[in-house]
Amino acid sequence: MNKTVKNADEAIQDIKNNMTIMLGGFGLCGIPENCITALVKKGITGLTCISNNAGVDDFGIGLMLQTRQVKKMISSYVGENAEFERQLLSGELEVELIPQGTLATRCLATGYGMPAIFTPAGVGTEIAIGKESRKFLVDGEEKEFLMEMAFDADFAIVKAWKGDTQGNLIYRETARNFNPMMAMAGKITIAEVEELVPAGELDPDHIHTPGIYIHRIFQGANYEKRIEQLTVRKK
């Protein structure tokens, strides 16, 4: 089953205005750079983006904010982005902030075919307002949990280190982050990889995301893999 497409433009060709898309990555680490560039080029607007962060002003999802393509961000942390702040304060952009673990687990629920999860994150805070909650016994103590719903996303776009033509994926280091759950959660999932190999070349024991979740895959080009906070020590 060959899932290969030529490039990012072909992979995203049927993403339309006002759709909901998930984008993998944590900060600028493990983000689908090629597809973001293609989305900017295609110019579709009114997008709802589910992504842990919103990039920086001139990289990542920040590029789609510059071109006003994003109607709503669903994220856990959106700092480090002046254009984001401007659009938010002027009312051009909606934002829904979600605890990071809740975000990850709601993606997981979608990919695991579960309609909802129960999490203690946010109990007693403003994010619990209007949400159904339930008490469970945990270690002999009654504890309250919020019911959080699985996501419903038209597309998920993820970035992996290696992939094969069947769509099997291997991530590298902390660039894995949200990519595996989002890969499982898209109605259509697009994977861009640094190295695409023929089926059979990856060790089946090493696959992180099995190809069944992936609909389109291509080898990306010119990865910048920008570092957000360079911290080093002297030799």
Added chain:
Amino acid sequence: MLDKIGIAKRIAKEIKDGYYVNLGIGIPTLVANYIPKGMNVVLQSENGLLGMGPFPFEGEEDSDLINAGKQTITTVPGSAFFDSAMSFGMIRARKVDLTILGAMEVSDNGDIANWKIPGKMVKGMGGAMDLVASAKNIIVAMQHVNKAGESKLLTKCSLPLTGVRCVKKIVTELAVIDVTPEGFRLLERAPGISVQEIENATEGRLIIEGDIPEMIID
């Protein structure tokens, strides 16, 4: 009075051999530098790593290898990578022994506020709400008073909450304090700080019993 490094050094004394520890951004990150040598401690970074090491040497940074503060880091021998769902899974399932994080306010019943100031740009809670809702042991590193000199250890938090009844211990520039069902319990004074000064800087219920020893930092 302690400086940031002093607070980090004092918190490091709370870490025990064999602990898995999650360190928040700011002073908590500094704690890693003062974990006693020879102690077996594994640092968890919630973006998907157990076994976080120090910053890389110049020129050896790897853009795929960052911590939850998006800083370039390294791994130590025996480390493991995983996805964000598993990362918060191990936090929720209370596999992480100790969480150390910063706070804007803590109340004497253990509520914490550290993510949002009304009227200011809200950046988000990141993983803080998940961590405080699930951790078995939470130590807060914070300043005892704000820039206006007002206490940040309160009867009731004034800022939007991150979590409720979760903080176990607080280390500030002035004191080490336990959070108990009866309120804040003063355990130790910072060098040169009197019990009276700590009382003055604490708005919430403060229990003072017997002689309060001065902290031993080094």
